[in-house]
Amino acid sequence: MIPAQFDYVRPGSLAEACAELAADEDAKVLAGGQSLLPLLRLRLAYPSKLVDVGRLPELSGVHDRGDHVYIGAMTTHDEVIRSAVVTEGCPLLALATATVADPAVRHRGTLGGSLAHADPAGDLPAVVLALDGVLVAGSEEGEREIPAAEFFVDYLETALRPGEVLAGVKIPKLGPGWGFHYEKFHRTAQAWAIVGVAAAVRRADGAIAEARIGLTNMGATPLRAAAAESALRGAELGDQVRQACEMADEGTSPPADLHAQPDYRRHLARVLTRRAVLAAAGSP
């Protein structure tokens, strides 16, 4: 279908963008448009104005900041995959981003757009959550930092306030000894995840010292598999890991849709968590 009428502005700075948003509560930020434009075309959203922040220099680029990687919100998926700073500083993000859609979408869609859109079926929110990322929001009042654990509020809802633009995300680097894996379960190469599991695992002495697990599409927001994470602490590869991963779906409330019912999603979360953890631990 085709969208209803809207105005379009392309501000020259973040400050201008924030002013545009503050002046019109029905205005919406336009990033890569890969989620927003489908909504407009299906007439599921009727913004009065699109504020295109896609080319703002302040929002672009990947920066190595010592203990963390800073990624501008408008960095495209393709740029994320190709960035050496990302593949070295937070490889899990690169792994997961490479599974997003297809090359055409990855050349337009942005990391910031994915996070601000907060679709729990999106692959990147769970990754940023698992890595304890910190989201940086800009507004007329200045910048504000929001930990990922507080950012994803509900289905397609974030802690961003009206008039705020997501400027970037800080991803803490994990030291040596960590391994990573993103296990995406989907029916076709270009389909969204039925369930996805992002795992970061530190091994010590043949056992798991520490695990961080983010779950895609297991609730209204991306989730941490907290019970499995604590059960995995000290678990030996093998039966102990297997048992710990049986808790991966604890505290989740997976959706029902055409591709899967909740009980099947729970089952998948358990199996895929085991696979992701073992793969991250280098022991597939």
Added chain:
Amino acid sequence: MSEIDVGVVAEQIAESDQISEPSGAPELGRPRRRKEDGRLLTGRTRWTDNLSRPGLLYVTFLRSPMAHARITRVDVSGAIGLPGVVAAFSGRDFADEQGSLPCGWPVSEDIVIPDHPPMAVSEVRYVGEAVACVVATDRYRAADALEAIDVEYEPLPAVVDMREALSPDSPKVHPEGNKAFSVKIESGDVEAAFRDAPVVIDRTYVQQRLIPTAMEPRAVMAETDGDSYTVWSATQIPHILRVMLAVITGIPEHKIRVIAPDVGGGFGSKLQVTAEEVLCLLLARRLGKPVKWTESRSEGNMTVHHGRDQIQHVRLAADADGRIRGLRVDLLADMGAYLMLVTPGVPLLGAALFNAIYKMDAYEFGCTGVFTTKMPTDAYRGAGRPEATFAIERTMDELAAELGLDPMEVRRRNWIRHDEFPYTTVSGLTYDSGNYEAATDRAMALFGYDKLRAEQADRRDRGDPVQLGIGVSTYTEMCGLAPSRLLGEARYAVGGWEHGSVRMLPTGKVEVITGTSPHGQGHVTSWSQIVSDALGVPFDDVTVLHGDTAVAHKGMDTYGSRSLVVGGVAVLKACEKVKEKARRLAAHLLECSPDDLEFHAGAFQVKGTEQRKTIQELAYAAFTAHDLPEGAEARLDSDATFDPENYSFPHGTHLCAVEVDTETGMVKIRSYVAVDDVGRVVNPLIVEGQVHGGIAQGVAQALFEEAVYDADGNLLTTTMADYLLPSAADLPAFVTDRTETPATSNPLGVKGVGEAGTIASTPAVVNAVVDALRPFGVADVRMPCTPERVWRALEGAGR
């Protein structure tokens, strides 16, 4: 990087196959790259939506959000006066002139053909049915204005499930009830075949509903010029459409011209006379201005006719050694809300093919067409034949499992041997030729059947979480639709002939006109090859025109793998007539008897001499007409219609190996081998392309695609995120090969290849999935075999 010049790319594509082709070699059998592709691949195409006319207006349709409701009020006044809006109409505004969309195949005496107004007037019967429309100066304004139209509905109960629809207390889709028709066919003594049969396999299969999803969405443009009309449409059937538009609207046939420009795929979905085509024509007439409508993908998912949707009850009686005694088939076929062009005929196209390549004593076929409040079904790649082939091939595997035999062995024991052709089957078709042994032996060798069976056994022994399954599918189908006489007996509204004409131009080039209407099949290339050989002219000197009723005045269009088998042969016959005229002219000019002339490499030569006239020289001589034989006309051209005496019967053997992750239910195709016998091959590249695409589409039915309606009759799969199509990344590299057993029913020896891959592959894949799961106690998985369904089958079987 420098800009790519599309013109240069197109030329390179066109030139690339001139290299290293020996001249004088026959064109038939040569892997010519398609003449069409340079233009198609570089985006210089004439899709209907790319076309424009001065002052063009855009049409959008307001569609019913209800599966079933009485329309109590439609108020379009809110739309009128909005910026850019030229007009807005409801169904009532066209009630007197819009007629009823046609059903061209009233399959039985008892058939109920309900009135089918292009725009609903008093009742809607499926979600997406048009209830009003807006005409505006651009598409955006037309879409905006739809929101200002007010429609009041009085909800009526949805009828979604076929079985429930047939129960006496079901709500009715039409006042006449929910049964559209019933057909029964019997051959041999079925009672006897089943009486005391040592083995009876009794299975029910569900052929899920599919959405054809051609790459190019539908689009229609219509224009009036006084009392004449031109309709451009993304259609497979410009000729049938023209006749039907005349009948429906009362506009005289000679005042309507239909053009199918470049058409981007159809798979049967554009073998239709649609509401939008009729309404665009009527809008152009009402407003006196050109109008265009282009559907969106989600609109198309709702309103392009759907395919398949049958429940198949199959019973097969066999002897203890696996020999088939008899077969009983009972179908429920979902018609949807109305009978469209060939809706009721689709399940019957498979009626004679459930017995497939097998010999048996008795056969019984019954089919009930059922109305539901869903989008009508109609032809979709294979139309009836994939459904039939699936049912019998799944059942052959079940018979093998029951008897503990190898699935291929059971087939061998029952199939028609190559020395038994021509063979008249229990359902009454006469298969002219075939060699199932040869195709199967070749496929088994390419597949490495025994090695895969060994690996399967090993994985079973080890309890590997990833199990291997091997699926077999042997098939035949009937192509080359169709002998007109047989179509008449089947109560089909039109004939099955095809027309071709060939004219030599003054400079020796050749213009061919075909009544087929290609929409991706490469007729321009294949027909050029046929003409090149027949007249001895260079491949590049042939052009092929099609798809415009003012250019190709006669034709039956493209569907049912008929184009080469019927239309290609018509072109060949026209060439032969041209050659005969040329021979007489050459004899006159060379002052000899026509019988003294030999035709070779495009020239007539007096036997035993150097005296010759090339066909190009003769074309010029016919053009100048300075010296023609007594009574000859100044033309070197001819046309021909060909009406086949029998169907053609491609066949083949497809083998599929799948890996099933028993933890998640995920199915991955590990390898796939297809050996098809499509008779003589005109262009191996095109055949290969058809086979690849066909397999992909059949795999899609097995594993991915399903149109889902909820209990209220809402279509849930309106976008590509919900209606999953596989891409190359989801498919293995297909291994394909051919055996060539020429058809005896046409002079080219060709059989048709458009549907073969789709027909064969679906059962091959599902048989493989079930084969992998059989040790766990799973005997069937409903299509599509999604990970969740496979997982639940395993859970249900208790592993």
